[in-house]
Amino acid sequence: MNNKTRNGKARRRAVAAQAEPEIAVRPVAKPAALKKRHYGVRNSFILMVVLPVVLASIYLWSFAADQYASTTGFTVRQEESGGASGLMTGLAAITGGSGGAADTDVLYEFIRSQEMVEIVDQRLDINAVYSRHWDTDPLFALWPDATIEEKLRYWQRMVRISYDQGTGLIELRVLAFTAAEAQQIAREIVTESQRMINSLNKVVREDTMSYALADLDDSLVRLKQARQELVKFRTNTQIVDPAADIQGRMGVVNSLQQQLAQALIEHDLIAAIATQDNDPRLEQAARQIDVIRTRIESERETFVQTGAEADGRDYPTLIAEFENLSVEKEFAEKTYSLALAAVDLARSSAARQSRYLTAYVSPTLAQTAEFPQRIMLTVLIGLFMLLTWAILVLVYYSVRDRR
Numbered sequence: 001m002n003n004k005t006r007n008g009k010a011r012r013r014a015v016a017a018q019a020e021p022e023i024a025v026r027p028v029a030k031p032a033a034l035k036k037r038h039y040g041v042r043n044s045f046i047l048m049v050v051l052p053v054v055l056a057s058i059y060l061w062s063f064a065a066d067q068y069a070s071t072t073g074f075t076v077r078q079e080e081s082g083g084a085s086g087l088m089t090g091l092a093a094i095t096g097g098s099g100g101a102a103d104t105d106v107l108y109e110f111i112r113s114q115e116m117v118e119i120v121d122q123r124l125d126i127n128a129v130y131s132r133h134w135d136t137d138p139l140f141a142l143w144p145d146a147t148i149e150e151k152l153r154y155w156q157r158m159v160r161i162s163y164d165q166g167t168g169l170i171e172l173r174v175l176a177f178t179a180a181e182a183q184q185i186a187r188e189i190v191t192e193s194q195r196m197i198n199s200l201n202k203v204v205r206e207d208t209m210s211y212a213l214a215d216l217d218d219s220l221v222r223l224k225q226a227r228q229e230l231v232k233f234r235t236n237t238q239i240v241d242p243a244a245d246i247q248g249r250m251g252v253v254n255s256l257q258q259q260l261a262q263a264l265i266e267h268d269l270i271a272a273i274a275t276q277d278n279d280p281r282l283e284q285a286a287r288q289i290d291v292i293r294t295r296i297e298s299e300r301e302t303f304v305q306t307g308a309e310a311d312g313r314d315y316p317t318l319i320a321e322f323e324n325l326s327v328e329k330e331f332a333e334k335t336y337s338l339a340l341a342a343v344d345l346a347r348s349s350a351a352r353q354s355r356y357l358t359a360y361v362s363p364t365l366a367q368t369a370e371f372p373q374r375i376m377l378t379v380l381i382g383l384f385m386l387l388t389w390a391i392l393v394l395v396y397y398s399v400r401d402r403r
Contacts, residue, residue, distance in 0.1 A: 037400075041393055048389040053382045060377060064140055065133040066369030070182035072190060073171040073361035076103040076197060103200055103355055104168045108161060110196050111172070111189060114148060117155045120188050126151055129181050130158065140372060159189070171361070179366040186363035194357045201355050205346075212346040216339040223332040230325045237318060253299045260292040 110116060120126060130142035142154050162171040172189060176182035267285035 044393070045389055048392075049382065049385045052385050053378060056381045057374075057378050059139070060372060060374040063136050064372050064374070065137045065177050067140070067175045067177060067371035068179040068182045068366040068369050069371060070174045070176070070179070070186040070363050070366060071172065071361060072174075072186045072359065072363040073169060074190060074193065074357055074359040075167075075169050076107060076355060077358045078103075078355050103197065104163070104170065105165075106200070107193055107196060108163045108170060111159070111161060111170075111193065112156060114152050116189070116192060117148065117152050119192055120185060121151065123188060124181075124184060126155070129176060129185070130154065133177060159185075169360075174363075175371055183363045183365045190357070190359055190363065197355055197357045204355075209343075209346045212339070212342040216336075216343050219332065219336040219339040223329070223336045226325065226329040226332040230329055233322060233325055253296060256292055256296045256299065260289065260296065263289045263292055 117126070127142065127144055127146070131144040131146075132141070134141040134144055143150060146154065158175045160173045160175070162173075163169075172186060174182050174186040174189070176185060263285060267282065267289060270279065270281045270285055
């Protein structure tokens with residue numbers, strides 16, 4: 001190739017090099033390496049997640065004592081029958097007696113109360129039952145010198161209550177370090193619950209009886225007062241029964257009306273046969289007619305206005321007052337009869353139990369320690385610590401990116 005050809009190629013390369021821009025190429029990145037913040041995240045994960053889970057697992061499987069569960073279930077039943085028992089149920093409702101649902105609510109609170117803890121403590125010694133593993137298992141055991149408030153909080157942990165207000169069923173799960181002790185505590189709870197229901201029965205019976213006797217006394221006082229008012233009315237008016245008295249007066253008026261009609265007829269007959277106007281028989285007949293008419297008017301006036309024997313009150317007022325007194329007396333007698341019946345029913349049901357505790361599951365005796373639930377507790381602790389660690393890491397990076 002001659003020099004002319006080589007020079008042409010070199011010139012074309014120079015022109016092409018001038019036309020194309022130069023592209024800057026960065027150096028190849030170095031291999032990725034962990035930085036200080038990455039070590040911090042890793043170490044925090046170990047401290048906040050791995051280490052607590054390991055420690056919890058060691059404690060649960062090496063130090064936590066086995067716990068046995070005794071299960072029992074019961075409900076409060078109310079006597080359901082007709083006749084006297086049904087009426088007594090109504091009387092109990094009127095006097096404030098509680099039904100089965102209210103009794104179950106009371107029983108639920110009683111099992112969780114300090115009184116129940118004190119009763120079981122006196123019989124079984126809660127410290128002896130729940131404090132024996134304090135040296136090796138302080139998280140699940142009771143402190144040996146625990147106060148009654150601390151015992152109550154521990155009791156509510158170990159005695160777990162499931163209560164369905166719709167059906168009124170109560171289910172208990174009692175935990176203890178031995179199966180026999182768990183069953184014994186469950187039995188004591190059932191016994192004390194039965195005693196509580198019996199005391200509620202006693203209160204209801206006493207209240208029902210006292211209210212029935214009080215109603216009987218009130219109705220007796222009312223009946224006596226009604227009778228006294230009626231006797232007072234009869235004494236003042238000298239009338240035993242205004243209705244009978246007015247019938248008698250009406251009989252007198254009717255008799256006088258008949259006599260008047262007969263006297264008028266006799267007068268007309270005498271006037272027809274008399275020859276003189278001043279015939280003595282006419283005068284006698286006329287006087288008889290006037291006397292009868294006067295007597296009739298007098299009797300009629302007594303229907304409107306009476307004399308001194310009725311305190312000057314008219315007959316309609318007397319009749320209205322007598323009817324009011326009679327109605328009051330009749331009502332008082334009926335009220336007294338009902339009060340007597342209520343007292344008799346209260347006495348007849350005093351020895352009968354209207355509410356009773358029904359155990360549909362007797363306290364069971366466990367054969368296997370189901371608590372503490374080690375796997376579940378370990379998983380829950382791990383999830384909780386993992387969520388806590390993740391939230392803290394997100395907060396850290398959020399604050400770091402804002403700088």
